[in-house]
Amino acid sequence: MKPEPWIGGNQLQLLENGEEYFPAVFGAISSARHEVLIETFILFEDKVGLALHAVLVAAARRGVRVDLTVDGFGSPALSSAFVDELTAAGVRLHVFDPPPRLSRRLQPFRRLHRKIVVVDGEVGFVGGLNYSADHLADYGPQAKQDYAVMARGPVVEPLRRAAYQLIDRHAPPSPMPHPAATGSAQAQVVIRDNQKHRDDIERIYRRALHAAQREVIIANAYFFPGYRLLKSLQRAARRGVQVRLILQGQAADTAWATFAARMVYDRLIEAGVRIYEYCERPMHGKVALVDDEWSTIGSSNLDPLSLSLNLEANLVIRDRDLNAQLRQKLTPLMQQQCQRVRIEQTAARRWWWRLGVGYLVFHAMRHFPRWAANLPPHRPRVVPAADSTLVVAAPAGEAVQAWQWQADAAPAAAGGLGP
Template identity: 70%
Template sequence: MKRPQWTAGNRIDLLENGESFFPALFSAIESARHEVLIETFILFEDKVGLALREVLVDAARRGVRVDVTVDGFGSPALSETFVRGLTEAGVRLHVFDPPPRLSRRLRPFRRLHRKIAVIDGRIGFIGGINFSADHLMDYGPESKQDYAVRVRGPVVAQLRHTARTLLEPGDEPRRWWPPRGATPTAPASPPPAAGPARAVVVTRDNHRHRDDIERMYRLALHAAQREVIIANAYFFPGFLLLRSLQRAARRGVAVHLVLQGQPDIPWARWAARMVYGQLMRAGVHIHEYCERPMHGKVALVDDAWATVGSSNLDPLSLSLNLEANLIIEDRGFNRALRDKLQPLMRDSCRRLRVEDTAVRRWWWRFGVGALVFHVLRHFPRWLARLPVQPQRVQPAAETPVVVPAPSTGPAQAWQWHGMRRLGEEALE
């Protein structure tokens, strides 16, 4: 199995929420000259999706090769008008494993959950932010708290290879079908050095990289000496990762988990609370973010290890979905991420006590707790035995189009151009 390769000479800029992410990405697309690659779990036909379509159409019309891949389960309701506007301009819109109409809601497993964008092989983006209006603050109390990064430097070639391999499997196991008419694209030479960071792209799939992301987390926890901060949306890790968190806390590392206190999926909080007791008894500090739904997938360890990506710490991400994280070694980036997470813990979270969990109740200690322990220990292996259904990347022209249900109001185009300066100032 090929191991991920660290590359030096990268610049990594942290982007918080859609207000920073969308202007940075759209500006990069506007400057594209040769190629735009995008993978996303969710693309909605709201003001963000319409703004994305506008910049992609403009890029395609000036001769840029544009490939956009969406997940068939996460993006099920793009109208014919929306799709035609892209494809007629020359955008290659692909759908990962589009489910049949009648079973659209019955195939939630093994999804394309990655969020990657690469422009001209020289600027990359990776994180947890989808193309939907609920990543903007003006969405209201349900707007999501999330993170992504803008990447320059040699590691962008790894991001590009990850995205292109999905469309052009090459010598990978042929579990996906390349779109009709696709022509192989020669690998781009790595971009020149742009900063001080060492970085590597780590993926999770169902063939050769089944546990690479989890293994990187465990290695970092094993090496931790002073501090660990993990902010994650959906938290229900397996036995090995739980044990690594407990061991780090027991040897004196300050382990902080920032998890959902106001979940967008109600059962997510219930599942996470199943493991709070054993973690807190080992000394792990748990903070529930209560201001808005937490959608981030970031972590830092000590002064020079961090990760940003699409992978949650739950069974779907760690055992089933296609995921991608960037692992970063850079003191400056760690300071920037810590400066975002510490005020979050201090001002917008409720720190839990052991009394807030079920661990002291007799029915938990002698019944449910033991059951949960053994389920966690074996759950990843059970999930891995689920059949690997034939999955393919299919051109949107061959995919049944679903007309979205009427919304509560008209979809308004997002005037992102006025946000560009705000996003640039956030990175200065």
């Protein structure tokens, strides 16, 4: 398919971790006049989830249309009290492809992994953060490192359209004034689905790597790309581009993810790619920059689930200011909080390769996108929460207090890109 056209006239702001992201999102929702659209993989009933709950209920009660879509696998259990108060206030709570209760653990594939917020068709958010307390520093050593972008301008319209199409692909979005130009940044909303956009995100990465002249920095939580993307990384490094990867240094959520990523270290390092393992806390970001202008921020990992199965959304950007903001965040991570992987450190992994284990894993994953494309067609359901198995009895234990985000600072965060 042809690439999406670049949309100019946008103003963008990088947001790092929950300390910046949640006040900006909650502040925008608190100021909403007409409409709030949210998609998320994870919504937990912890202090962050309760804070989101509070601003959504307040918005719905003052007449704002609120649509909240959660993934049936990623958000497996919310209490009846939590859900009932949302729906009683008028929030439309949707569940993406809820699995039957008995087979919930057997359906981790083709999930809604996107993280999108659109408020009044004027401000949009795209990134990797879920609504859970582990995106805040006070969670402790397992607090996640992550990024999102807040956008104002014409690019918010395709973001809004994508959110509406998920809820009901046959119904067009309700009329809303087209967002006015507010800045100079160009951007594209790039999604991945299992119908018309199967490899769009992988293609934008490969296109950027082919065009790179000087520098590439990629920070990604789950890294095991397909054969073509690996080749693009190697070719860029071999022609003299400084290619640096910031990958997971701590044990990831699943052991296979770390094992798989390290399987490809040898061939990348031999081509000249520099690999840095982030060891401060879990890396959850999905961002990249190329040279001085191009960058992308979103929900897509560079692994088979994100590139071949899940629904994902990235914002792809041409803007020197945003590119510089992202570089200023990533450079200290490499210098101060990462360990560079040297070729001599991969000897133990080459032993697995010689046994044939690495060879089999690599080539199985190399062909995974083609195999995934041949899986039986599957059009997931998006259903009201009442028709799903999402709701469970209220969790046991002490009550959780909502996160006390600074409401007085939220308008500045949400409105920092203009009126």
